[in-house]
Amino acid sequence: MDRQGRTGMGSSIRMPIPVELMKLIHEGIELGHALDIAYGTKNIKQGRGFFGLMTNDTITRTTGYRDGLIVALGHVRHVHQLDLAVV
Numbered sequence: 168m169d170r171q172g173r174t175g176m177g178s179s180i181r182m183p184i185p186v187e188l189m190k191l192i193h194e195g196i197e198l199g200h201a202l203d204i205a206y207g208t209k210n211i212k213q214g215r216g217f218f219g220l221m222t223n224d225t226i227t228r229t230t231g232y233r234d235g236l237i238v239a240l241g242h243v244r245h246v247h248q249l250d251l252a253v254v
Contacts, residue, residue, distance in 0.1 A: 169243065175239035175240055175241060177240075177241075179234070179235040180226060180234070180235075184217075185205075188201050197212075198217060199217075206220060214228075215227065216228035216231070
């Protein structure tokens with residue numbers, strides 16, 4: 168939200184989560200810990216994260232969220248077009 172009360176909206180990438188991970192998540196295990204269990208990693212959420220693991224580091228934790236933030240802040244550059252519809 169900017170000083171005029173206008174908000175932006177963005178999203179990180181979306182990708183399927185393997186069934187074995189979803190089972191662990193439904194049991195109440197956090198995604199990072201579930202990755203460590205399923206893939207034998209250690210504290211992956213502080214390193215390459217889900218995006219890095221699933222894309223062989225083609226998309227990293229940083230780049231996976233970067234684009235969503237850029238899109239969310241787009242209204243700052245195009246304040247005169249704020250009446251655009253969200254699709």
